[in-house]
Amino acid sequence: MEFKRVVVTGLGALTPIGNTVADYWNGLINGVSGAAFIKSFDVTNFxxxxxxxxxxxxxxxxxxxxxARKLDPFVQYALFSTEEAVKDAGLDFEKLDTSRIGVIWGSGIGGLKTFLDEVVNFAKGDGTPKFNPFFIPKMIADIAPGHISIKYGLRGPNFTTVSACASSNNSLIDAFNYLRLGKANMFITGGSEAIINEAGIGGFNAMHALSTRNDDPATASRPFDLDRDGFVAGEGAGTIILEELEHAKARGAKIYAEMIGGGMSADAYHMTAPHPEGLGACLVMKAALEDAGLTPADVDYVNVHGTSTPIGDPQEVKAITDAFGDRIYDINISSTKSMTGHLLGAAGAVEAIAAILAIKNDIIPPTINHFTDDPAFDPKINFTFNKAQQRVVNVAQSNGFGFGGHNASVIFRKYQD
Structure with missing residues (x-):
């Protein structure tokens, strides 16, 4: 069977460093930190x-x-970034077969704010159940693609992928596979997350997963730095329009890049910790390369998971070293989480956009907040520390790893007709 080709024809982003794709990209290449003291709730005791x-x-x-009151923030974010992507792609759904256009969306947690508010209100009451009728449909993780499909009248495949911080990479891979198999003409895909609230911050604090660098929030996300002390929570959404190539050409669409592969694997090791030898991460990168028909020599840039945790970063570097061999010295590596923080279920989509734009613009966004080399890392590896670097980027790979040992990696290439 000959697979159909799949291309990127629209992008949308709502991020801590920019509320449009253009502003997001500008923030990335200029090394802007999105971290600051939380304003949405009282953090005195956190x-x-x-x-x-x-x-x-x-x-x-x-x-x-x-x-707006009927929608959890993670759905609001999804609709916002999707509106930008739909406009960017020049879509007129009245002229398209909407039964062949689907929505596959990623979210690791879903409506956490809604769940928190409803349970707190119940706990403060007299035990009488007085829940908002929108409680369940606001909270459930699958509701974001439902609202997107309702807004635009899209009747193709519609569901949510939930694999923690790999969720929106999985959504991209699912959409890619449906398209190359000819099951649809187009997908709106991506992910959103909204966990910056008492439950989200408190829960991750209880796990000792978050940075506590309260004296200097802007530099707290320090992937691959010796003094990294945990990830910085982020929120937002990223939307990518994936389209079968001939369908895109027939409507005269602009094309950002071609999606050519995706890999998935499991660590099969621990509930929250990555495999100490990076076995699952290495396996998923190799699987993505094989799916794309590439070798390590073809890759120019890897947007790494790179969360700034003491145990996560070394395992990913080991995995990349094992997967790429000596080629690791010829590629650029960077963690854009150093600027956006960790958007959990939305991270894969937002970081895939960074990889796509790196291909389009031939610029590698940096890993900012690097102050002290970690002797555990080979100094010859190019982590793109602190400053964006120009280079021809023909192929970019983007990794996402989630609690539960979920791994997903996607690959994009410069489009050539």
Missing amino acids: KTKFACEVKGFDADGFLGRKD
């Missing part, structure tokens, strides 16, 4: 008092106050 919050997002202005 170990971590900062995060990478979305800034200047007006849900009421975007959706109207009545509709």
